[in-house]
Amino acid sequence: MEKKQFERPYIKKLQAGMPSKFGMKSRVEPLTHIEDNGVGDLIKEFGSPLFVISENTIRDTYKKALHAFSIRYPKVQFAWSYKTNYLDAVCRVFHQEGSWAEVVSGFEYDKALGNGVKGSQIIFNGPDKTDEDLKKAVENDSLIHIDHFDEMYSILALSEKSGKKPKVAIRVNMDTGVYPMWDRFGFNYENGDAWDAINRMMINEKLELVGLHSHIGTYMMSTNSYKVAAGKLADLAHGIEKKYGVHIKYIDIGGGFASKNTLKGAYYPGTDTTPSFGEYAEAISSGILNSELDPRNLPTLILETGRALIDDAGWLLGTVIANKRLSSGNRATIVDVGVNLMFTSFWYEHEIFPAAPVSEHLEETTLYGPLCMNIDVLREAIAFPLLKKGDHFVIRRVGAYNMTQWMQFITLRPNVVLLDTEGKPHVIRKKETMQNITEQEVLPGHLT
């Protein structure tokens, strides 16, 4: 018989919380498989750490979101937010489902073109579009969302040279009852800047104003703020129709829906508090439908949802490096996943599961990453079973922003694997090598 691992006894204060009729929850169920792939097998084949993305989950989530909006509003179009996860394989799954592309830089714009998205189905957002970017977007008939007056003048100058009439929208920021307000992007609604921008464009006639855009924030828990935003954009569209007789083709309400992750310090888990797609859709569609807009000629509703469409589809698999006791007596477990890969651990309390059945004995544990840096903490305090060196674990809901905001810092970035609709794994981004890093470096002659 194998000798059991020693677990030190300790005294635990029972927290007054919300026990069920059986008492406090004191078990951690292991997460042994990701869609029929054993966690250990995946790590054996592709290494640790390892990002795993499920194509089925992406497609299912997308279909649910589209359905929630389509049953409430007649014309709906999603545009995939590239910065949320711009791995080509991920983008192509969204494009296959019918999503356009929403990009915020020249680099992302080129990535969308490379993924076969038609120019006219690329929405170009963001405050930093170079003249070269704008020229390309005008030539390709893309939808340029103007962020500030300087950009408007650049596009006007370009349109004079190219003889094309660029298709533009303006980004509008506004008070939706959620603070701090994101007023650094676009033109403000309440102070009249939005109307100022609209009037200058309509008088000039060198630009075609096709849309109105807002993106009020990210991880927005308040559905009512979307109702307010949609209502204000609809009022602008109605005002433009009345004043200029011009029909606005679309209202783009941006992204920002919360995912089911739990924010740090939240009392209830995100799975209990996050509004559903249906609740967001209800708020947004009533904001538009209750406006003065002509119901027989409604604008298309565009959504640039990022986080809520991809977070659930990503897992991060890792391995325990060591356990130790801190001077406080608390247990610390050191793992091979750091904040360099898990940018979102700065604001989420990610759910973390052992990958194999473990003891029922939970102890408050701090989970540290492998970086030689004090802020490298995945979870400050998680009720966790004792995992031994070499044991695997799974972090849930990491699909949004981690694979774009990750850093090459101290270690190299690992493989990313996509499980196709049959569950078969494919590497969609190879782990980095020393050469990837050093080929960008140049040694001056006197140092060779």
Ligand SMILES: *Cc1c(COP(=O)(O)O)cnc(C)c1O
């Ligand atoms: C980041 C961003 C999105 C996506 O936001 P999520 O919070 O991930 O849904 C959409 N539109 C714009 C303009 C953005 O900057």
